[in-house]
Amino acid sequence: MDPMLLLKAALMGVVEGLTEFIPVSSTGHLILTAALLDMPGEKTKVFEVVIQTGAILAIVSLYLQRLLSTVVGLPRDATAQRFTANVLIGFFPAALAGVLFIDVIKGVLFNPLVVALGFILGGFVMLWVEARQARQPSQRIDTVDAVGWRDALAVGLVQCLALVPGVSRSGATIIGAMAFGFSRRAATEFSFYLAIPMLFGAAAYDLYKQRELLSWADAPMFAVGLGVSWAAAWVCVRWLMRFVVSHTFVGFAWYRIAFGGLILLTAATGWVNWTP
Structure with missing residues (x-):
């Protein structure tokens, strides 16, 4: 395979891994990176799904002990049962909305202005x-084990906003959780756990829909992108x-505002096609 294509795959993997879990929208950054690297087309969309899986595997590897202890303790441990229920409650609203409305969202909302x-x-x-x-530094939820089902549902409903292009799944869940009384650390960690079923489910759904585009000839490119994405996400998390x-997320907020201006500029000049 062309070494330059493998290098591009690695660069895309870095961007995915570094932006998937911070509140800045990995999708917007991948669109811009693909334009800079001249990687248009349907195959690139499948590749982006694959490297997203690499980022999720980083979360699984980092929190493997907690995940395994939860699975083992599920039959009898109330904490494991509550944690699992909260993740599923938080996962369900966006999963349902995604299945019902994702085609409409991509067809109507995915434009530079939105x-x-x-x-x-x-x-x-x-x-x-x-x-x-x-103004209110004391938060009522300091750890993910203190999350109640109503809190999980509230964050899950906010996660639905991430279906709107540019909002960012991590941004919606982290900032939404903070608005509902989570500490910054608890909000970030709960967002990570919600990402596991949400992004694995989305990746499986997208790969199934686009399975005709998968080819063994692309395996080296996919493997490089997935591996680099895993490593970059592991470091970033x-x-x-x-x-x-x-630290606060204020710096990320101003970065988002500046990046939004960049989107408008590149769309106005025709430099980047922001339609999926």
Whole structure:
């Protein structure tokens, strides 16, 4: 396979891994990166699904001990049962909305103005939530084990907003959870756990729908992208969990607003096609 194509696959993997779990929308960054690397077409969309799977595997590997202990304790451990129920409750609303409306969303909402507004408005909401938390530094939910089913449902409903292009699944769940009384660390960690069924399910659904585009000839490119995405996400998640202990998301908010402006500029000049 062409070494340049493998290099492009690695770069796409880096972008996916670094942006999937921070509140900036990996989709927008992958569209821009694909345009810069001249990687258009349906095959690239399948590739993006594959490298998203690599990012999710990073979460699984980092939290493997917690996940295994939950599975083992599920028959008799109340904490494991409550944790599993909360993840499933948080997963269900967006999963249902995605199955019902994803084709409409891609056909109607995926345009430069909506994507840019998703970034910009999401940034301002982030600033508002951070300002509110600064005024009320004591939060009622400090760990994921303190989450109740109503809290999980509320975050799950907010996660539905991530179906709008540019909003960001991580951004919606983290900032939504903070608005509902989660600490910054608890919100971030709960967002990670919600990502496992949400993104695995979305990847399986997309790969099934586009299975005719899969080819063994592309296996090296997919393998490189998946492996690099896993490594980049592994590093990013470990960094993010340390970051949220002593930092706010204000910097990410301003970055989102600036990136939204970049989307409008590149769309106006015709440099990037923001339609899937």
